[in-house]
Amino acid sequence: MTRSSLRVGAVAAALTAVAGCAAADSRPADGVAPAAARLSAQSGAQAPTEEDEIMVQLVAELGEPRHFCLDVPGYPSSGNIDNHREAAWPLEAHTCKTGLPESGTITLDQRISRSALTEDPGKVLYTRLDACLEVVAIGQTAVREDALSVVEDCTGAAAQQVSMTGSGKIKTALDSSMCLTIGKEAFEAGDREPGEPWYRRALTFSTCTKADAARQTWKITAAPASS
Secondary structure, eight states, X not given: OOHHHHXXXXXXXHHHHHHHHHSSOOSOTTSOOXXXXXXXXXXXXXXXXXXXXXXXXXXXXXXXXXXXXXXXXSOOTTSOGGGOTTTTSOOEEEEOOOSOTXXXXXXXXXXXXXXXXXXXXXXXXXXXXXXXXXXXXXXXXXXXXXXXXXXXXXXXXXXXOEEEOXXXXXXXXXXXXXXXXXXXXXXEEEEEETTEEEEEEEEEEEEOOSTTGGGTOEEEEEOOOOO
């Protein structure tokens, strides 16, 4: 059974779990998990950092000196996307969660497989979540301008295939004229510490242009060691 067929049940289960562990969870949707959730992550999702794990970071700062990285919305601390309430939400760019304690847990929604991304065809595989980026297309092949993407079971479908060029563009196999693009507006995404907000921006596959190069140029960076 695929994640698509489990969406409704997964959302309901996740909301029940959230209610049980935090009554009315007051932490930001993409904030640091409370202690109980962190322990759950350590027992399941957290594993020793592998050489293959990387983070995909926008080259330009765009007002965020910590940079923006590819990210799964919310905080799937269990490592199980099927039970993650935000699993059906569009993927986003989020302040890179580097230089922080417990980095193996905190960055689990930003850790990506280098080998999967750079193979031919490539894919954006979130290593700790066992899920892949999938473009939301119209029909089987058509990609609309500013198309969104979500996480899904890795199937090798064309909608999950990407290529990263030598110039740092990430293109969908469905339409090589479309590049992974970060949104123009930044929104607060909770506080790492009081007065130290994280930020998020939309992610779309949009027409590759020179004018938008700063919002379409990515690089591979090392994932922090688990701690």
